[in-house]
Amino acid sequence: MPGEPHQLILQYALEWFNATNLPSLSYVPSIVQLHWIAPTYGVCKINTDGSRNCVSGLISAGGLLRDNYGAWIKGFSVNLGVGSVLEAELWGIFWGLHLAWESGFRDVEVESDSSVAVALLSSSTISTHPLFSLIRCCKLKVQDGWSCSVKHIFREQNVAADVLASMSSEFGTGVQYFTEVPTFLASCLAEDAIGVTRSRVVCA
Template sequence: MHVEPRQIICQYAEEWYSANKPIIGISNQTLTQLSWNRPNLGGCKINSDGSRNNTTGQIGVVGVLRDATSAWLKGYYVNLGIGSVLEVELLGIFWGLSLAWDSGF
């Protein structure tokens, strides 16, 4: 019996959706408070963000390095050409870590 991968993927997706859809009237949402945590003295914190234009596929990242007092140390922005959302996130991390390393952190 021949089964197409597309059928298997769709079946698993439907099963997952059915198992995970919220019960009507009951919310499974939770509130998470996010805050900036300072790095150790002499260290730095990398904050990066990226974006992707869904029409053209163009991606880019920006970021800053901040010290324990949250003061700006250095920043970066990079036009990365065409890529995926996953590439934006991974390359944002890469550029931040590269700048921190090159800066002696």
């Protein structure tokens, strides 16, 4: 037995890490211009987002349905109690799918700025995952006899859903549906419809 086994283990771990990792590359930050992209004719686009209050731990979600002109169809917001951001993102996708289905759409595209939520819906999930039931419900809705895709986008392309999710705390508990455009969302929708771009810093 070595005199200091923890030092030996640490040394081996560092050697393995250095041997299996590629040399670090220098990434140069650059600015790209992003905007909301309308769906093709006949397709309903669902944008969703989740929000969490860091102080209270309360989570909420919001989303909206739009056509190929960027015109408002319907929207929703929902207060969900205490939870995680990922939970809020998944509930947003669930309620967005539910609203689109109940509204009679059968060709839909879902967009979320949560890469983790999108990845969970496109891969197999172990039954011990803490959000397994919610993930499974979302997957069942995606596969429920219609043309449905789920895609990750950046926050700069998802501003309207982000605003709805953030404003959810202003409304009552449970799910709130909006048939008319909320006044606080009008300018954002107009900007999306004409393709106004928003800046994002990325590393190339």
